[in-house]
Amino acid sequence: MKNRKRMTAVILAAITAVSLTACSGSAGQSAASSSDGGASAGEESYKIGVLQYATHGSLDNCYEGLLLGLEEEGLIEGQNLEVEFQNAQNDTGNSDMIAKNMVAEQVDLFVGIATPAAMSGYSAAKDTDIPVVFTAVSDPVSTGLVQSLETPGTNCTGTSDVLPLEEQVKMIRAFLPDADTIGIIYTTSEPNSISQLETLKSIAxxxxxxxxxxxxxxxxxxxxxxxxVIAQGADCINNFTDNNVVDNLSIVLQAANEAGIPVFGSEIEQVKNGCLASQSIDYVALGEETGRMAARVLRGESASEIPVFTVEDCVPVYNEEVLASLGLTLPEGFEDAQEVSADAE
Structure with missing residues (x-):
């Protein structure tokens, strides 16, 4: 009986010691989690700076996709990932200042959404070891962000939303068989817009x-x-992914509506907001790919060796309400085009 009591006492003492150790470990783990934004003890965590140049649908979709792509790779905001997000509000001065501040904070990675934001980040980080990943940049070579799409050669890589301009022109011809002139509004300081304009001039x-x-x-x-452009005889206006123009789409639409001509968008969100149609790319998917690339860079791959990802697929979308208001019908070959509206998710 005495032996049994002695054995019981030993077991209870052991259990107590283990419990105390476990409590001590739990407290330490909690402290580690609070210091690294939620990552468990021993798990590597990261801080990234994300700069979005302006507020409009396609760029918002890129940011949404970016977080999804990072999450797919196990990098989750609030757990092992801290995200500092800023919006430059379509102001280059703001963009440059925010990028410099993020670099000064020594983020592990800078993400630029749209060309001006990417260029601000690249300029701010070029004399540091902070890598830059971009998205929604139509021509990263002409902007100097990378040396080539296949081998960036700089501490910078990302995803390109180069527009399917020939498919867009084919669409315009199908919707407007008697049209002669396409009007283009573009920002003279945006390299992407200049590049797209030159391409369009060669195709038109x-x-x-x-x-x-x-x-x-x-x-x-x-x-x-x-x-x-309306006074110069434009039969329609075609948008690029130009931040000034897209940010002021309502102004362009008002002028076009008063003139009785359509506006063709460069992506689905513009069509939802009143453009007639677009050969649209999926900006959420573009952002997801950007997130996956960012995860690779954070985990040690060199941005200079990761090829730029370029979207190859596009989907025709149109706004039925706008189509009807212009007295047009859906042209042959576009029966399977996706119908969207302002209420579409």
Whole structure:
């Protein structure tokens, strides 16, 4: 009986010691979690700076996709990932200042959403070891972000939303068989827009179009530019992924509606907001790919050796309400185009 009591006492003492140790470990783990944003003890955590240049649907979708892509790779905000998100509000000065601040904070990675944000980050980080990953940049080579799409050669890589311009021109011809002139409004300081304009000028004659254009330097000039291309005989206006123009889409649409001509968008969100149609790319999916690339860089791969990802697929979308208001019908070959509206998710 005494032996049994002695054995019981030994077991209870052992259990007590283990319990105390476990409590001590739990407290230490909690402290570690609070210090690294939620990562468990021993798990590596990261801080990234994300700069979005402006507020509009396609860029918002990129940010949404970015977080999804990081999560797919096991990097979850609030657990093992701290995300500092800032919006430059379509202001280059803001963009440069925010990027410099993020670099000064020594983030592990800078993500630039749209060309001006990516360029701000690249400039701020170029003399540091902070890598830059971009998304929604149509021409990263001409902007100097990378040396080539296949081998970036800089501490920078990302995803490109180069527009399917020939497919877009084919769409415009199908919807407007008698049209002659496409109007373009673009920002003279956006390399992407200049590159897209040159490409469009080379394609348009093959489909019987001429191009009339009006450049702007800031948002306040968009209304006058819209009036200019309309006065020059534009049968429609076609948008690029130009931040000044997209940020002021309502102004362009108002001018076009008063003139009775359609506006063709560069992506689905613009069509939801009143453009007639677009050969659209999926910006959430683009952001997801960006997130996966960012995870690779955070875990040690060199950005300079990761090829730039370029979207190859596009989906035709149209706004039925706008189509009807213009007295148009869905052209042959677009029966399977996706119908969208302002209420579409």
């Amino acid at each position: 004659p093959e489909y019987g179009f001429t191009i009339t254009e009006a450049g702007v330097t800031n948002s306040s000039e968009v209304a006058a530019a819209a009036a200019t």
